[in-house]
Amino acid sequence: MSKPKLIVISTGGTITMTSGQGSKGIAPTLTAADLLNAVPQIGQQADIEALTFSSMPGASLATSQIAELAHLIQQRFDGGIDGAIVIQGTDTIEETAFLLDMLVADRKPVIVTGAMRGAQAAGADGPANLLASVIVAGSPQAAGRGTLVVLNDEVHAAAFVKKGHTGLTSSFISPNAGRLGLVSEQRALFTSSSGMPRLALSRPGAWPDIAIVKACLGDDGRMLDALPGLGYAGVVVEAMGAGHVPQCWAPRLSGLAAKMPVVLAVRTPGGPVFTNTYGFPGSEIDLAGRGLIPAGLLDALKARLLLGALMGNNETVEAIRHQFMRFSNLQA
Structure with a gap:
């Protein structure tokens, strides 16, 4: 052989x-x-x-x-x-x-x-x-x-x-x-036969700049306002818990999501972004209603790469949302 x-x-x-x-x-x-x-x-x-x-x-x-x-x-x-x-x-x-x-x-x-x-x-x-x-x-x-x-x-x-x-x-x-x-x-x-989502994306013509902003206790989110002026084309929010940010971040994220794709990931080592449990201002339901895209099981580092590759291929926001959904449903 x-x-x-x-x-x-x-x-x-x-x-x-x-x-x-x-x-x-x-x-x-x-x-x-x-x-x-x-x-x-x-x-x-x-x-x-x-x-x-x-x-x-x-x-x-x-x-x-x-x-x-x-x-x-x-x-x-x-x-x-x-x-x-x-x-x-x-x-x-x-x-x-x-x-x-x-x-x-x-x-x-x-x-x-x-x-x-x-x-x-x-x-x-x-x-x-x-x-x-x-x-x-x-x-x-x-x-x-x-x-x-x-x-x-x-x-x-x-x-x-x-x-x-x-x-x-x-x-x-x-x-x-x-x-x-x-x-x-x-x-x-x-030892595992589970299929992982395969994306098979074409090589982007250009790599847009994607920021990662981590939510933490007592932060008012003022950094979010600066991102468009700094030349960022998209952002991944590394949220607390199951996908939560301080309440004061919510209106800032609304404005940001109107200008660029904003992906919601979590800072916990394991677990997905929730989509349908918490309903307070700054919760995952509230943020999804403001246009944020849940990252599913992807952490912020990998969500940033996926978002950058998709934007580099000029994908629409809805196409971007669909690709991230694959890491919520684990469709191979």
């Missing part, structure tokens, strides 16, 4: 970082080929093409670069590659994986991985994460599941994965869905 043909693309991140002589801390130095050469078992799993796309920390990646990366992956898929592994910094994995999930329209698997510890650290997790990612990317069961995040031998869906800790190798979690599977004895085992 022939081995799958995979491409491993490195953008940088902790997994590529080492400390130079006399340096203060670690920084990206290793290439994709360097990382693969450190894990000889990978050659037993697949035929690998190595590509270094960039060499930077995850916090410095831009949406335009991820869109370019998605285009590159689709080109490789069209050329016969069976799966792709993207290596990057863990700071933004939850965002870039979701963006790739939107922009790569293919059943072939895209895996995003990285490391919580640098390459020279005791117990460095990068080699194990890379091997697990290759195993998942080469698994027939991974096909059609969209972009997946693989770290700590766990498999997560791009739509719901979050970085849950600053340092633990078990950092990545999916509060609203749980993990999709795991890697054990050199095999990918999928």
Whole structure:
């Protein structure tokens, strides 16, 4: 039986970082080929093409670069590659994986991985994460599941994965869905058959600026009034509880929603935005009546990316609302 043909693309991140002589801390130095050469078992799993796309920390990646990366992956898929592994910094994995999930329209698997510890650290997790990612990317069961995040031998869906800790190798979690599977004895085992919504959006011609504004105790919302003048084209409100903001925010949000799309997400780690329970001023029912779009189970970070991609494709407000509804109804 022939081995799958995979491409491993490195953008940088902790997994590529080492400390130079006399340096203060670690920084990206290793290439994709360097990382693969450190894990000889990978050659037993697949035929690998190595590509270094960039060499930077995850916090410095831009949406335009991820869109370019998605285009590159689709080109490789069209050329016969069976799966792709993207290596990057863990700071933004939850965002870039979701963006790739939107922009790569293919059943072939895209895996995003990285490391919580640098390459020279005791117990460095990068080699194990890379091997697990290759195993998942080469698994027939991974096909059609969209972009997946693989770290700590766990498999997560791009739509719901979050970085849950600053340092633990078990950092990545999916509060609203749980993990999709795991890697054990050199095999990918999928423990969930639930389908995730697939969006398959075209690559936006331009990325509009989308703000995230977080509601907090005692804030009067004056920042909302400044957003149009600052050049923002849309906003995601990260609301309290089930989708609530201070009462004084409500009229400000009415005015803002008349000028631009406003999406309502929640700041809680788990649970959806409510739509039909609370009716006080500033509640989810009140805000929906003022034109805000519920984000469903998407958190603010991912809601921002979806809104930006849809606006970049010149979608109407109703089309935007429909796409967000898919993360309330979990229609695959």
